[in-house]
Amino acid sequence: MNSIQNRRLVILTEGRLDLFSAKTAVSVIRYCKEDVVALVDRVNAGNDPESVIGIGKGIPIVPAIGDALHLKPNALLIGIAPPGGMLPPEWRKHITDALRNGLHIISGLHCHLNDDREFRQLANEHHVKIWDVRNPSDEIPLGTGKAKNTRTLRILTVGSDCNIGKMVTSIEITGAARQRGINACFVATGQTGIMIDGSGIAVDHVVSDFISGAAEKLVLDRAQYQLLSIEGQGTIVHPAYSGVTLGLLHGSAPQGLILCHQPTRKTLRHFNDFPILPLSYLIDLYEKLAQPVYPCRVLGISLNCFGMTDRDALQEIQRVERETKLPATDPIKFGVSKFIDSIHPLLP
Template identity: 80%
Template sequence: MNPMTKRRLVILAEGRLDLFSAKTAVSVIRYRKEEVVAVIDHVNAGKDLSSIIGVGKGIPIVSNVGETLKLKPTDLLIGIAPPGGMLPDEWRKHITDALRNKMNIISGLHLHLSDDSEFCKLAQDHQLKIWDVRIPPEDIPLGTGKAKETKTLRILTVGSDCNIGKMVTSIEITDAAKKRGVNACFVATGQTGIMIEGSGIAVDHVISDFISGAAEKLVLDRIQYKLLSIEGQGAIVHPAYSGVTLGLLHGSAPQGLILCHQPIRKTLRHFPNFPILPLSYLIELYEKLAQPIHPCKVLGISLNCFGMSDNDALQEIKKVEKETRLPATDPIKFGVDKFIDAIQSILP
């Protein structure tokens, strides 16, 4: 199926509808709001969606698939990306109900729903598709360093932790660059980005030896663009996800990095024994790790100031700019013009 054709999405976020647990739901609603007709979460049914996650005003929250049918949905999208990517047991009924009511399934879980015999039979019986977004293409090569030979400007987002705003920052940079007339492309490297963009490779589902090759392929397949805004994954100091971060860094061979950070976060999410390291340390570390493949510099600091007032966020931005001597902003609160100024100064 063409995953981006005339979609009317119902997003499944059962019992986990918040900014971080339902990151996939939040991001799809933020960037594809016109396609979303309802969200399923019995805990918050009837409430104002935007008051819970900050976006999606007017989109109803309902308790089950049956309540969405009057909205003529075409697809059920799994709206969470939990650690390990497994399917919560209580969600099976929602998925089977969707299939029985002629809805395709879109999933970014590590578990392939297309391998589930019950789901597969229902999909076949009703001539439906199950799109497991994380399944990578079969033609991923080993990395060769060829990305650095391309003329396109490659900007990669990196982070002080996971789930901190790398994808949002990359999309906002792409959109802002386009508004300035730059031929820019968002390069999705995770399941949520792929659901939004309609293309990409979920690099966390690629065999480790081929991660840099996947990143390189994403660049080489898009050399017609002047600017590639590449979605980062993980964090280089993360005990679980540092490998994918390094593979992306070396495979995409960026000329510039945007470091993403959440000021109020003091330890790695889900890893309370690991403190968030100083920005100055992370800047130096990322630049040194990039150096052997292709030298690059951190161009700016993207701050996720969710939960902070605008005034407090502005004070934090000033503090970070003084500390790092780099432009800083919250992309959602204040836009990314500072980053675009820095990026345009090095466009080929």
């Protein structure tokens, strides 16, 4: 399924097309715009995506799959990642419509659409596939601690919260590194990253004893690259998801971390009684945790200045640089060349 050559995607967002709920849709539009033929969203139908999410100019938003068939889509991509990963019931009809019209389905939900009898039957009847991106296709081994023995430079993004810019930062680092002639590979560890890249393992969906093993496998399978830009997950101090974060840190054994943060966010997303911690606390904690498995340093701070003016963002970047003595940037507003400067001397 991930080998679809000329994919023509319809993305389902169904009234939740915003920068917070539709992370998957927004990221696929940002990095694979040429693959997207339409969005299905009854609430936003008729609008231009640019007016809603700031990107995706010209992609039509239609109320139902049927309204996009003239654009010859070949797959429906589920564009949201709700907490818990469950399928909102009202979306069933869109999925069955898509299957009946011969579209493949690409889903990153925790519940596997392949496990649904009706969906599976329709997919069989119409000779299309359901790609449950979160379902690891390969056998995942237990961790052995061997990622540290590879020569490749492993740079992992970590964060002060979930959904704060780790995937975007890792993708931007990959692109900027390639422009400087570095043989770099983006390593996807979550459903959206996998949808964009076509490969990877959703580490939040493996059996928990195997998190580090999955991260290690991602590194060992790509050890021929000079640079692995590894997508981080969650945060080390999250009441629900910290285990995934730590397993990924220890399994991938990075030499360097980029800490992602959003200056305007004061509490954890969906967990309002947990404040975001000071950067100094997080830097110390990540480095101390990594140390016994493989020592690494935080190399830079990636600031998600969404909603701030460029001037305010620049001021904040300068403030963080003074505070942490580390290079800081907003990858979307100002690029990541500062990070490449820090990474370059460490390359094998």
